[in-house]
Amino acid sequence: MSQYSAITGWGMYVPEKVMTNADMERIVETSDEWITSRTGIKQRHVAAPNETASTLSIAAARQALERAGIEGKDLGLIIVATVSADYPFPSTANLVQHALGAQCGAFDMQAACSGFLYSLSIAHQFIANGSVKHALVIGVEVLSRVVDYTDRATCVLFGDGAGAVVLSASDQPGGLLGFTIGSDGARPDLLWIPTGGSAEPATEQTIRDRRNFVQMQGSEVFKFATRVMGTAMEEALANAGMTADDMDLFIPHQANLRIIEAASKRLNLPSEKVFVNIQDYGNTSAAAIPIALCEAIDQGRVYPGAHLGMVAFGAGLTWAAAVVQWTAPIATQENSYKAAKAGVKTGTHAEQEKVQV
Ligand code: ACO
Numbered sequence: 001m002s003q004y005s006a007i008t009g010w011g012m013y014v015p016e017k018v019m020t021n022a023d024m025e026r027i028v029e030t031s032d033e034w035i036t037s038r039t040g041i042k043q044r045h046v047a048a049p050n051e052t053a054s055t056l057s058i059a060a061a062r063q064a065l066e067r068a069g070i071e072g073k074d075l076g077l078i079i080v081a082t083v084s085a086d087y088p089f090p091s092t093a094n095l096v097q098h099a100l101g102a103q104c105g106a107f108d109m110q111a112a113c114s115g116f117l118y119s120l121s122i123a124h125q126f127i128a129n130g131s132v133k134h135a136l137v138i139g140v141e142v143l144s145r146v147v148d149y150t151d152r153a154t155c156v157l158f159g160d161g162a163g164a165v166v167l168s169a170s171d172q173p174g175g176l177l178g179f180t181i182g183s184d185g186a187r188p189d190l191l192w193i194p195t196g197g198s199a200e201p202a203t204e205q206t207i208r209d210r211r212n213f214v215q216m217q218g219s220e221v222f223k224f225a226t227r228v229m230g231t232a233m234e235e236a237l238a239n240a241g242m243t244a245d246d247m248d249l250f251i252p253h254q255a256n257l258r259i260i261e262a263a264s265k266r267l268n269l270p271s272e273k274v275f276v277n278i279q280d281y282g283n284t285s286a287a288a289i290p291i292a293l294c295e296a297i298d299q300g301r302v303y304p305g306a307h308l309g310m311v312a313f314g315a316g317l318t319w320a321a322a323v324v325q326w327t328a329p330i331a332t333q334e335n336s337y338k339a340a341k342a343g344v345k346t347g348t349h350a351e352q353e354k355v356q357v
Contacts, residue, residue, distance in 0.1 A: 005127035006175035006327045008134075009070070009166035011063025012294040013056050014045040014159075014281065021156070028152035035156045040257025044159030044282030046144045052086045054095035056162035057140045060290075061100060064136065067328075068166035072100030075166075076132030079123055080108050081115025081286040083315070084142045088196075096138065104132075112191070113253050113314025114181070115139060115286035116163070117322050121179040123167045130169075138164040139286035146193060148213035157255070158214070159282035163290020174325035177307075178240025180232055181320045190224075191216045191315040221317075225259045228319045230266035233311040236321035242307065244268060247323075249301055253312035254278040254288040263311070275301065285314065302326050 020043045021032035035041055047056065057080055065071060078100075080093040085108055093106035111118040116139030123135035140162035149155045167176070195202050195211040202212055229252060237243055244267040252260050257278055264274045275296045284291060289310050296302050304326055311321035 003128065004170045004173060004175045005124045005167050006170040006172065007165045007324060008168040008328050009064040009066070009068025010164070010290070010294050010297060011060045011067065012161065012163045012291045013059035013063070014161040014291070015047045015051055015056070017046045017048060018043050019046050024156050027149055028155060030152045030156055038256075038258070039157060040276070040278045041156065041282045042279040045161055047142045047160045051142065051160075053080070053082050053084055053092045053140045053142050053162075054086045054099070056142065056160065057092060057096045057138045057164065058099045060140070060162040060164040061096060061136055061138055064164040064166050065100070068134065068168065070134055070166065072102040075100070075102040075104050075134050075136050077104055077123060077126050077135040078102060078106035079119040079135065079137050080106070081111065081119045081137070081139045082108060082141055083110060083112050083115070083285060084140075084146055092140070100136075102136075111181075111183075111314060111318040111320065112316055113255065113283070113285045113288065114312040114316070114318040114320040115314070116289045117179065117310060117312050117320035118181050118318070120165070120167065120176065120322055121181055121320070124176045124179070127167060127169045133169045135167045136164060137167055138162060139288070139290045141285040141287050143214070143285060146214055148210050150210070151213070153218055154214050154216050157283050159284050161281055161284040161287040161291050163287050163294055165290060165293070170327065172327055174327040177323045177325055178236045178238070178242070179320070179322040180235040180239060182228070182232060182318065184317045187220070187317070189215070189217070190220050190317065222256065222259065224317055225255065225313045226262040228313050229253070229259060229263035229311050232313070232319045232321040233263065233267060233309055236311070236323050237309065240323040242323060244309070246307055247273060247309040248306040249273055249275055249296060249308050251275045251289060251292050251296060251308055251310045253314070254281065254292060255283045255313070288312070297330055300330075303330060304328070
């Protein structure tokens with residue numbers, strides 16, 4: 001029975017179309033100065049009419065599978081974290097499973113912005129107990145379809161995109177070392193879409209009242225987020241037997257630069273240990289962390305042996321955090337050096353498996 005679950009593949013996809021803050025100024029009463037100073041956001045990507053949560057997911061997933069050196073048929077589980085699925089049902093994961101030629105269980109996971117880390121912790125259970133060898137975990141949102149573009153307090157914040165990882169069974173120490181998930185459903189109205197579920201089915205009136213779009217009490221969510229980001233990260237670190245000092249890179253949910261800065265301060269992290277890309281994507285909810293992970297890898301900030309801390313908060317309210325020791329090879333000379341220093345084996349996952357045979 002395998003003990004460890006390691007990220008062996010990763011991929012991301014964002015729609016081509018970009019909406020800058022100047023574009024937002026043309027839609028609602030706002031300014032680049034307000035958006036930048038309050039949130040850190042400069043632009044966000046917006047899906048084309050023919051793009052959906054499943055098409056974005058499939059593009060990100062194909063990259064992740066290729067990097068892991070496996071095919072869809074090798075997957076034992078698919079989880080898609082999203083609040084902007086193609087349909088209320090069937091699940092987006094069903095559509096992804098078919099497109100990838102996978103023959104495994106597939107389901108959607110709904111914990112808003114915390115969904116990707118929730119899903120990672122679920123996939124880990126399947127791997128750690130030996131029932132699955134490779135799991136695909138996707139975070140995806142097409143929030144442009146559920147955001148009210150007449151509400152300046154929310155529409156400037158959100159963007160579309162997808163990120164995916166393959167989590168694989170491994171005998172090599174590392175991978176997902178600790179996590180935490182949390183929920184407080186006392187105030188669902190702090191961030192929600194009121195209409196469209198069994199509580200308030202859509203009627204002409206609810207649609208006229210724009211209750212089929214995201215509504216948010218921004219400052220309440222802000223206060224919750226600044227508190228929970230630090231405590232959740234500390235809890236996951238403690239579960240891994242670590243402290244914030246042991247983190248090599250902090251990859252927080254990208255909702256607001258000021259929230260990221262408050263969490264980093266609480267964790268006493270210098271800015272070079274904190275990954276930020278909110279300026280380019282806005283808040284892509286469940287997709288934000290896997291997209292940030294992919295970009296951190298591209299920028300050479302992730303290397304075998306590195307300890308990554310990831311934390312998110314979201315509607316619900318929900319929160320989640322995870323600690324991952326990176327084990328997959330990332331081909332740069334500097335990384336080989338750092339990996340050797342950390343005593344970590346390199347080579348693709350498939351190559352490592354061959355060595356073990
Ligand atoms: N442009 C200009 N002015 C604006 C805009 C805008 N886009 N939006 C709001 N304002 C105005 C408000 O109307 C208000 O004006 P008033 O004082 O005349 O009433 C003023 O700016 C201040 O509004 P606040 O809400 O107090 O501004 P705040 O500093 O709290 O920043 C923000 C607002 C950015 C939304 C912040 O509260 C925030 O980031 N909250 C957390 C939101 C979040 O992260 N949500 C995602 C959760 S994750 C998920 O699951 C999707």
